[in-house]
Amino acid sequence: MTVTTGRDQPPDQLPIHEALGVGCRLSLAAMTDDFADVILGALADADASDVEVETDDVSTYVAGPEPALLRYLREVVVAAAARAPGVHLSATILLSRGCPGEARCELPADGGPASDAAIELPASGVRAAAHWSLYPLGANGHLPAIERAIEVARRDGTYVRSEHYATRLEGDVADVLATVANGWLEVGRHVQHVASHVTLSIASPTPGGEA
Amino acid sequence: MTVTTGRDQPPDQLPIHEALGVGCRLSLAAMTDDFADVILGALADADASDVEVETDDVSTYVAGPEPALLRYLREVVVAAAARAPGVHLSATILLSRGCPGEARCELPADGGPASDAAIELPASGVRAAAHWSLYPLGANGHLPAIERAIEVARRDGTYVRSEHYATRLEGDVADVLATVANGWLEVGRHVQHVASHVTLSIASPTPGGEA
Numbered sequence: 362m363t364v365t366t367g368r369d370q371p372p373d374q375l376p377i378h379e380a381l382g383v384g385c386r387l388s389l390a391a392m393t394d395d396f397a398d399v400i401l402g403a404l405a406d407a408d409a410s411d412v413e414v415e416t417d418d419v420s421t422y423v424a425g426p427e428p429a430l431l432r433y434l435r436e437v438v439v440a441a442a443a444r445a446p447g448v449h450l451s452a453t454i455l456l457s458r459g460c461p462g463e464a465r466c467e468l469p470a471d472g473g474p475a476s477d478a479a480i481e482l483p484a485s486g487v488r489a490a491a492h493w494s495l496y497p498l499g500a501n502g503h504l505p506a507i508e509r510a511i512e513v514a515r516r517d518g519t520y521v522r523s524e525h526y527a528t529r530l531e532g533d534v535a536d537v538l539a540t541v542a543n544g545w546l547e548v549g550r551h552v553q554h555v556a557s558h559v560t561l562s563i564a565s566p567t568p569g570g571e572a
Numbered sequence: 573m574t575v576t577t578g579r580d581q582p583p584d585q586l587p588i589h590e591a592l593g594v595g596c597r598l599s600l601a602a603m604t605d606d607f608a609d610v611i612l613g614a615l616a617d618a619d620a621s622d623v624e625v626e627t628d629d630v631s632t633y634v635a636g637p638e639p640a641l642l643r644y645l646r647e648v649v650v651a652a653a654a655r656a657p658g659v660h661l662s663a664t665i666l667l668s669r670g671c672p673g674e675a676r677c678e679l680p681a682d683g684g685p686a687s688d689a690a691i692e693l694p695a696s697g698v699r700a701a702a703h704w705s706l707y708p709l710g711a712n713g714h715l716p717a718i719e720r721a722i723e724v725a726r727r728d729g730t731y732v733r734s735e736h737y738a739t740r741l742e743g744d745v746a747d748v749l750a751t752v753a754n755g756w757l758e759v760g761r762h763v764q765h766v767a768s769h770v771t772l773s774i775a776s777p778t779p780g781g782e783a
Contacts, residue, residue, distance in 0.1 A: 385737075386737055390601030393604070396603035397603075417780055417781030418778045418779060418780045419702060422736050453662075455705065457737040491630060496707040498708070556707060556737065558705075558769050560630055562631075570628030
């Protein structure tokens with residue numbers, strides 16, 4: 362397969378996650394006057410030894426194999442909650458493989474996920490509610506793929522209901538992130554370009570909506 | 573055409589935006605101890621006379637024709653900035669038509685946008701940086717559609733660069749939102765299911781990333 366990445370290395374020397382365009386963006390919000398310490402502190406608290414991390418004014422880009430990405434995301438969100446107990450937090454996460462959202466993509470069409478392992482994350486004790494959306498791209502028949510991902514959520518026990526444009530999940534932050542990741546991986550086994558967006562809400566003073 | 577919406581009204585009595593599944597979700601974050609007043613106040617400040625609005629603990633659902641949605645989103649974000657001058661805000665917005673992200677969709681495959689008018693929004697004086705992603709679904713050849721949307725951004729002057737999984741936009745909040753909406757509408761003229769996610773960042777203390 363030919364992989365053009367715009368970098369200098371020959372593609373066969375790239376890590377597999379990079380060759381497949383696997384990575385994420387995280388926008389963490391802490392609703393407190395001390396937001397900068399909470400957000401930058403949480404990013405610093407998490408172990409970044411096996412991921413690439415770049416933070417700008419809109420979001421934090423994280424690249425690495427899927428299990429490392431998810432471990433890092435869980436650690437950042439849980440660290441923020443530990444630094445600001447009871448403070449309302451939100452975390453918006455974009456998981457991506459292939460290059461959806463970009464105008465050109467020269468990644469191989471035949472790659473599966475960079476890792477075949479199911480994502481398992483240790484319980485955190487931090488509860489979250491979430492709105493989750495999943496986008497298989499460049500394929501007809503995207504709805505059966507979404508159906509399979511929702512089956513993952515039902516099996517995990519995080520599924521609450523379908524809402525407009527999103528699926529509501531609830532549970533331990535670790536379980537919610539694992540559902541999102543495993544749904545994304547499940548679709549990625551069949552569809553080369555797949556993005557997933559989730560917004561997690563922690564300690565919101567607003568009641569959860571009803572069906 | 574047959575439209576099944578799960579509601580009691582016959583589909584031909586539904587407003588066109590509802591028959592086409594046009595709407596959005598907004599998660600607004602204000603990084604201040606007074607976040608609840610800022611967020612709920614901004615939602616109350618905006619004119620909701622021509623949109624349907626439901627807020628829960630994760631996001632606010634807004635339904636209406638595209639121009640009304642965008643007018644409302646602009647008013648909410650600008651009202652938050654007016655209530656909390658200099659405070660770091662973020663707004664994550666999901667614009668959707670058709671029913672991407674849901675497992676079943678019985679909306680018609682042949683509808684264009686509910687409105688053909690280009691979105692124009694009055695300048696606000698509030699600057700934002702944004703990461704924007706666009707997902708045409710259920711169609712082969714989604715990359716040319718994204719290319720067309722990026723042309724919209726270049727023409728509008730809000731385009732900064734392509735980044736991992738997103739396009740960076742900068743400008744007046746009104747111009748950034750108009751670019752996102754017009755790119756989404758442009759794709760919606762050719763593809764029935766299309767979702768777009770954007771995260772706007774206002775008054776961040778973190779520098780913008782470099783290409």
